[in-house]
Amino acid sequence: MSWLRLDGVTRRFGGKDALSDLSLGIGKGEFIALLGPSGCGKSTALNCLAGLLPLSGGSIWQDDKRIDTLPPERRGFGMVFQSYALFPHLSVRRNIAFGLQMRRLPRAEVRRRTDEAIRLVRLDEHATKLPGQLSGGQQQRVAIARAIVLEPSLVLMDEPLSNLDAKLRLEMRTEIRRLHQSLGLTTVYVTHDQEEALSMADRLVVLRDGRVQQIGTPEELHTRPANRHVADFMGYRNLLPMRVASVSREVVTVEGAGMALRGTAVGEMFPGDEVVAGIRPEDLRAGADGIPATVEVVEYQGRELAVEARTEQGVVLHLRAAERPSPGDKISVVADPARVLVFGGGK
Structure with a gap:
């Protein structure tokens, strides 16, 4: 054959x-x-x-x-x-x-x-x-x-x-x-x-x-x-319903649930469209001037820690951390725009 x-x-x-x-x-x-x-x-x-x-x-x-x-x-x-x-x-x-x-x-x-x-x-x-x-x-x-x-x-x-x-x-x-x-x-x-x-x-x-x-x-x-x-099945645990604020070629800015993110558009989209922002846990980190959130769950996974945190609007975020936070800690979550994908179709 x-x-x-x-x-x-x-x-x-x-x-x-x-x-x-x-x-x-x-x-x-x-x-x-x-x-x-x-x-x-x-x-x-x-x-x-x-x-x-x-x-x-x-x-x-x-x-x-x-x-x-x-x-x-x-x-x-x-x-x-x-x-x-x-x-x-x-x-x-x-x-x-x-x-x-x-x-x-x-x-x-x-x-x-x-x-x-x-x-x-x-x-x-x-x-x-x-x-x-x-x-x-x-x-x-x-x-x-x-x-x-x-x-x-x-x-x-x-x-x-x-x-x-x-x-x-x-x-x-x-x-x-x-x-x-x-x-x-x-x-x-x-x-x-x-x-x-x-x-x-x-x-x-x-x-x-x-x-x-x-x-x-x-x-x-x-x-x-x-x-x-496909993103959901390939490890993009953070799939966040958002709305398009602006588009410049492939770069799109989205907003929703008290968050504003920049990322790469997958397919054609326009301001006002309902979309989903996909982010892998390893592409979210604690940093300055990010999304305010409260740590709820921490899991030890060898070289890194898996953290589940909840924003002030009740959105659950999955991220990775090098140092162990404690449940109840207040953190600021930052996403790398180069690693955020935005998919059309909304929910």
Whole structure:
């Protein structure tokens, strides 16, 4: 496969669109993350790609061949599930070899490819163990090896790390990225974790209510979300309803709830428009001549402190601090205009 194309892929359940008009091109060796909150349509998109759900509209093409009419087993894709889905009575080796045996490959070829897959996921010492004797991270590695041993044209991963603890998630993120790069796999990865998606993917597809909100590189989505919904999901915890006071090219001044801010306009807007100002917590700080607020909650997060403060008009602000304030402290909150994004559409 050199190219995979989704043209207007749609899936309805009971007359309601779970996925609407998804169009996307995926190049060979690319790592695509489908990102969004629960119910946004990302797993539906993956299941449509896998052939586990029929399309209600649109088509899927692999190079110049239409494949959405083919059953799952004829698409040649590998699948890694959230629940691992391992055979509990089969050893690691036999779990990995199962798909190859079903394809009736020669015994020597099955052994060669199984040995290589075990080596790639670093499970040499555990090859004879049963899944119940492995940790969660090790079980997930078996599931990944079972998918890649088939040498698929595309690997589909449905939230494969969501059942792991924080330390294992970090280790497995690195492991998946390493395998992707070393094998040149084409991968579509479903997650609701924006940090996970940013660290692993070449491009992200953000979905909301079954519709694409933005497609772009991690850097593009992190620094320039297309709308307030993408901003909300990409870590802009401060989303403040405001009104435009003035506009000069991309620089816009907004006011509301006793605050005045300057920032960058995302899209066209005019004085009087209702808008939303988006600011990351790390782009707000305590300083002089800012927005008066009272500290309510302080959370220790290692090298910095997460602070929740409330303005005199009752607006909650999330910011970061290097030194620990105390609940009840009066502070002045300052925003860097270069880091404030202003989105049209109001509430």
